[in-house]
Amino acid sequence: MTAVFALATSLLWGLADFGGGLLTRRFPALTVVVVSQSLAVLVLGSVVLATGAWRETGPLLWYAVAAGVVGPAAMLAFYKALALGPMGVVSPLGSLGVVVPVSVGLLVGDRPGTAQFAGIAVAVLGVVLAGGPELRGAPVQRQAVLLTLVAAFGFGAVMALISEASTTLTGLFLALFVQRVTNVAVGGGALWLSVRRGGRALPEGGGLRAVWAVLPALAFVGLADVAANGTYALAAQRGPVTVAAVLASLYPVVTALAARGVLKERLRAVQAAGAGLALVGTVLLATG
Numbered sequence: 001m002t003a004v005f006a007l008a009t010s011l012l013w014g015l016a017d018f019g020g021g022l023l024t025r026r027f028p029a030l031t032v033v034v035v036s037q038s039l040a041v042l043v044l045g046s047v048v049l050a051t052g053a054w055r056e057t058g059p060l061l062w063y064a065v066a067a068g069v070v071g072p073a074a075m076l077a078f079y080k081a082l083a084l085g086p087m088g089v090v091s092p093l094g095s096l097g098v099v100v101p102v103s104v105g106l107l108v109g110d111r112p113g114t115a116q117f118a119g120i121a122v123a124v125l126g127v128v129l130a131g132g133p134e135l136r137g138a139p140v141q142r143q144a145v146l147l148t149l150v151a152a153f154g155f156g157a158v159m160a161l162i163s164e165a166s167t168t169l170t171g172l173f174l175a176l177f178v179q180r181v182t183n184v185a186v187g188g189g190a191l192w193l194s195v196r197r198g199g200r201a202l203p204e205g206g207g208l209r210a211v212w213a214v215l216p217a218l219a220f221v222g223l224a225d226v227a228a229n230g231t232y233a234l235a236a237q238r239g240p241v242t243v244a245a246v247l248a249s250l251y252p253v254v255t256a257l258a259a260r261g262v263l264k265e266r267l268r269a270v271q272a273a274g275a276g277l278a279l280v281g282t283v284l285l286a287t288g
Contacts, residue, residue, distance in 0.1 A: 002239025005231045006247035012228035014254020018262075019221040021255070023214060030191040031201050033075060035211060036222030037183045043223060044177040053170040053177075063165035064175040067158045067229075068182025074154020076190065081147035098124060098249035100156025101163070105241030122280050123246045126253070129274025159245060162229050163236035172233055176226055 023032045048054055074097075102120065165175035195201050203210050211218070228248075235244035253274070 002235045002244050003247055005235035005238065006244045007250070009228045009232040009235060009248040010250040011254055012224045012231065013248070013251035015258060016221050016224035016228060017251060017255045018258040019217055019224070023217060023221065026206075026214075027203055027211070028191075028194075028200055030076075030187060030194055030199075031211070032218065032221070033072060034184060034187045034191050036218045036225070037180050037187060038222075039215070039219040040222035040226045041177065041180045041184055043219075044173065044180055044226060047173050048177050051170045051173055053174040056166070056168065056171040056174050058171075060165055060167070060171070061175060061178050063161045064178040065182050067161040067165065068179040069186055070154045070161070071158045071179070072183055072187045072190065074151045074158065077147045077154065078151035081144045081151060097152035097154070097156030097159070098245050100153060101159045101236070101245035102242045104160045105245065119280075120242060120246045122277050123250065126250075126274045126277030126280070129277060156245075158229075159232060159236075159248065160241075163233045163241065163244075166233065167237075169234075172230055175233075176230055179229070180222075180226060 020032055020036070023036075162175065162179065165179070166172040191201055202208065228251075232244065232248050235248065
């Protein structure tokens with residue numbers, strides 16, 4: 001079940017990133033984050049009330065709070081790095097956050113077999129190549145690399161933290177709710193500061209009506225991200241964290257394939273090779 005839940009995580013994160021990427025072409029990134037996460041809070045709040053998950057309040061929820069603080073900070077660093085570019089370098093570098101949960105897994109005693117170690121190496125290489133790294137062209141600014149590495153560490157930290165935030169299914173609902181409430185608080189504060197400094201919260205000429213028109217898409221992005229965190233936590237609880245983390249990090253492949261299918265973007269040769277390697281790595285991890 002570890003492989004199933006982890007691959008579901010990649011699918012959900014990949015689709016959420018694709019949807020979020022489309023929305024940020026029309027709306028400020030912070031607005032997309034805050035609105036999508038607020039919608040997720042409403043749904044999760046209903047689930048917490050319906051299941052009685054609030055009864056499982058305990059010290060483990062501090063992991064969820066930490067994940068909620070780190071997540072928006074990592075996303076902002078990632079968006080700023082993408083703005084500095086080139087995206088063909090920034091995007092695959094961002095997936096290197098998988099090193100954090102893999103390292104945690106090894107430290108707590110995970111010992112994958114030889115085939116799984118090979119699968120980890122092949123899958124990570126495939127993820128990096130699937131992002132289409134630019135080996136030639138404009139030089140990469142040092143600030144872009146630094147911001148990307150900060151974002152990658154943050155993404156990896158969120159994976160590690162949320163997997164420790166609960167031990168039961170209902171406890172996971174509560175942990176995800178707390179994480180999203182923290183996301184909204186941190187992201188909302190950042191959006192408020194941005195507006196005070198002259199930034200925009202809404203697109204020009206559209207206003208709130210434009211946000212209302214894409215509310216279903218914003219809800220999908222928020223809920224897919226929440227579901228991905230949940231399936232990853234379940235994967236990490238049911239098997240080696242090292243395996244769960246690597247399989248869950250295949251989401252750039254999903255995003256690239258979604259762009260190919262919906263936007264008709266053509267995959268570069270290096271991306272196609274990366275997708276193939278990621279598939280090989282997945283098979284080794286699942287069967288090792």
